[in-house]
Amino acid sequence: MRNWFNRKNIVALLGIVLLYAVVQGLIVFDIMPPFYKLTLILICIYIILSTSLNLINGITGQFSIGHAGFMAVGAYVSAMVTAIMHGPLLLGIFIGAVVAALGGLLVGLPTLRLKGDYLAIATLGFGEIVRIVFLNMEFVGGAAGFTLPSKITWTWAFLLMVFSVVIIKNFVGSTHGRACISIRENEIAAESMGVNTTKYKVMAFTIGAFFAGLAGAIYANYMYIIQPGTFSFLKSFDILVMVVLGGLGSITGGIVGAVVYTLISALLAGIPEWRLVITAVFLVVLMIFRPTGIMGTKEFTLGFLGKKGDKNATSKN
Amino acid sequence: MPLLKTENLSKSFGGLKAVSNLDIEINQGELIGLIGPNGAGKTTVFNLLTGVYEKTEGTMTFMDKNVSGLKPYQVTLRGMARTFQNIRLFSDLSVIDNVKVAYHQRTSYSTFSALFRLPSFYSGEAEMQRKAMELLKIFNLDDKAEETAKNLPYGEQRRLEIARALATDPQLLLLDEPAAGMNPQETHDLMNLIRWIREKFKLTILLIEHDMSLVMGVCERIYVLDYGMIIAQGAPDEIKSNPKVIEAYLGEEVV
Numbered sequence: 001m002r003n004w005f006n007r008k009n010i011v012a013l014l015g016i017v018l019l020y021a022v023v024q025g026l027i028v029f030d031i032m033p034p035f036y037k038l039t040l041i042l043i044c045i046y047i048i049l050s051t052s053l054n055l056i057n058g059i060t061g062q063f064s065i066g067h068a069g070f071m072a073v074g075a076y077v078s079a080m081v082t083a084i085m086h087g088p089l090l091l092g093i094f095i096g097a098v099v100a101a102l103g104g105l106l107v108g109l110p111t112l113r114l115k116g117d118y119l120a121i122a123t124l125g126f127g128e129i130v131r132i133v134f135l136n137m138e139f140v141g142g143a144a145g146f147t148l149p150s151k152i153t154w155t156w157a158f159l160l161m162v163f164s165v166v167i168i169k170n171f172v173g174s175t176h177g178r179a180c181i182s183i184r185e186n187e188i189a190a191e192s193m194g195v196n197t198t199k200y201k202v203m204a205f206t207i208g209a210f211f212a213g214l215a216g217a218i219y220a221n222y223m224y225i226i227q228p229g230t231f232s233f234l235k236s237f238d239i240l241v242m243v244v245l246g247g248l249g250s251i252t253g254g255i256v257g258a259v260v261y262t263l264i265s266a267l268l269a270g271i272p273e274w275r276l277v278i279t280a281v282f283l284v285v286l287m288i289f290r291p292t293g294i295m296g297t298k299e300f301t302l303g304f305l306g307k308k309g310d311k312n313a314t315s316k317n
Numbered sequence: 318m319p320l321l322k323t324e325n326l327s328k329s330f331g332g333l334k335a336v337s338n339l340d341i342e343i344n345q346g347e348l349i350g351l352i353g354p355n356g357a358g359k360t361t362v363f364n365l366l367t368g369v370y371e372k373t374e375g376t377m378t379f380m381d382k383n384v385s386g387l388k389p390y391q392v393t394l395r396g397m398a399r400t401f402q403n404i405r406l407f408s409d410l411s412v413i414d415n416v417k418v419a420y421h422q423r424t425s426y427s428t429f430s431a432l433f434r435l436p437s438f439y440s441g442e443a444e445m446q447r448k449a450m451e452l453l454k455i456f457n458l459d460d461k462a463e464e465t466a467k468n469l470p471y472g473e474q475r476r477l478e479i480a481r482a483l484a485t486d487p488q489l490l491l492l493d494e495p496a497a498g499m500n501p502q503e504t505h506d507l508m509n510l511i512r513w514i515r516e517k518f519k520l521t522i523l524l525i526e527h528d529m530s531l532v533m534g535v536c537e538r539i540y541v542l543d544y545g546m547i548i549a550q551g552a553p554d555e556i557k558s559n560p561k562v563i564e565a566y567l568g569e570e571v572v
Binding site: 004176192297 | 369408419421433436484
């Protein structure tokens with residue numbers, strides 16, 4: 001336990017609590033306009049999505065673009081639990097995430113033998129299959145969508161986001177995370193050093209799918225309505241763009257990418273006809289001047305606080 | 318009982334027989350050289366032994382157990398480690414993390430413990446850090462532990478690769494051209510290092526090398542490979558004067 005309370009962790013914790021309290025205060029005293037609140041919760045959802053995709057694409061070096069598929073599984077399954085079976089919210093979210101993880105395991109086992117482009121195509125196909133399946137399921141509304149009550153508050157969204165990021169960061173900072181990074185760096189050498197590469201690819205993929213499902217579940221239980229169209233491959237690309245924008249392989253980069261991209265979308269919501277044009281120009285310019293993304297593979301750390309503390313436990317890329 | 322024994326080991330790529338009917342025997346504690354002209358199939362032999370390639374025919378026995386058909390990581394678990402001809406470090410990882418990856422298979426804590434940062438995670442990581450630093454110290458790389466691997470000078474990258482292979486705790490170490498690209502002084506130091514790690518870690522070593530001063534200097538027995546077949550074997554002095562070997566390297570006399 002005492003390992004947890006080094007100076008870095010305490011400062012990080014204080015920052016998180018402060019951020020939460022400020023936003024919660026603004027919401028409670030009705031100072032925050034609803035659109036801002038929506039944006040903030042979307043940011044939480046997208047941080048989970050980009051961090052979990054980063055685990056697969058950036059940390060383990062596999063090229064998956066079917067993340068919206070897992071998100072859809074989490075969204076629909078949790079909606080079934082909370083709205084059709086009237087189960088408790090947290091249970092619904094958890095079951096949604098677990099089913100998405102099982103989906104990740106089933107898809108990952110055969111497809112992770114594929115490399116590069118082939119894996120991308122297989123995961124893209126998976127995402128579309130999931131969407132079509134929900135489109136044809138009448139009891140969850142088909143194309144018209146499925147309406148359910150909005151139960152997610154800022155508190156839940158924020159807590160689940162922090163939980164996701166901490167768990168993924170802990171994974172990456174352990175020997176298991178190092179095994180994943182070694183696969184990205186050099187698969188043959190990793191295998192020769194005793195790393196069971198298939199196991200770790202599938203593990204990263206499954207954990208990534210779990211958190212994508214979690215994000216989908218939060219989305220479903222906040223948005224009042226979910227439609228299969230929301231989880232098309234365009235959503236997968238949005239998430240991928242966030243990861244690349246922030247920096248493939250950097251957890252904090254994925255967070256920055258999610259925040260920046262969601263904010264840009266929100267800011268440009270007033271001029272829908274120019275939104276995609278401006279976003280595209282921004283991305284092109286960024287890729288020209290900073291092809292590795294905003295953070296590259298660097299992490300933003302609180303290392304400057306002096307105490308070595310957690311140093312041995314975090315991977316420094 | 319030999320530590321490693323292959324019988325009739327063969328590998329074909331389509332119509333090309335890269336290795337044919339390879340019979341080698343390596344005893345515990347030996348330091349064996351595997352030489353041969355370019356394209357003779359030396360690295361293919363390493364890839365067969367470590368499970369990177371699947372054999373076409375034959376048997377491989379390592380420590381009394383059949384190791385054919387195993388995946389590379391399983392071969393490593395059984396106690397066979399290797400380095401690569403073209404260095405394959407985890408170039409964006411720090412020097413110490415390169416070594417820690419090799420300790421991974423003997424990690425004491427579970428994934429669950431890592432995700433929730435249980436005490437066993439901290440003690441496991443501390444133990445790994447200590448062992449990795451000890452190993453780096455032996456290879457004189459401890460002051461560069463936090464350096465990114467790709468920024469090391471060439472000779473140190475070679476040394477790190479050997480250190481990383483040793484971290485898997487092998488019985489048999491396969492070195493694929495460890496002296497490639499080194500100057501005579503560095504080669505000489507490497508020679509001493511190889512002798513020294515053999516004593517220190519009680520290793521058996523099989524090494525591929527083109528640098529004859531190194532091979533003749535450290536190896537007790539040498540296998541010569543040409544066109545995928547063993548054409549000669551024996552002590553360094555015998556090999557030097559063997560007409561078949563001279564022919565393989567220099568070509569037939571025309572006159």
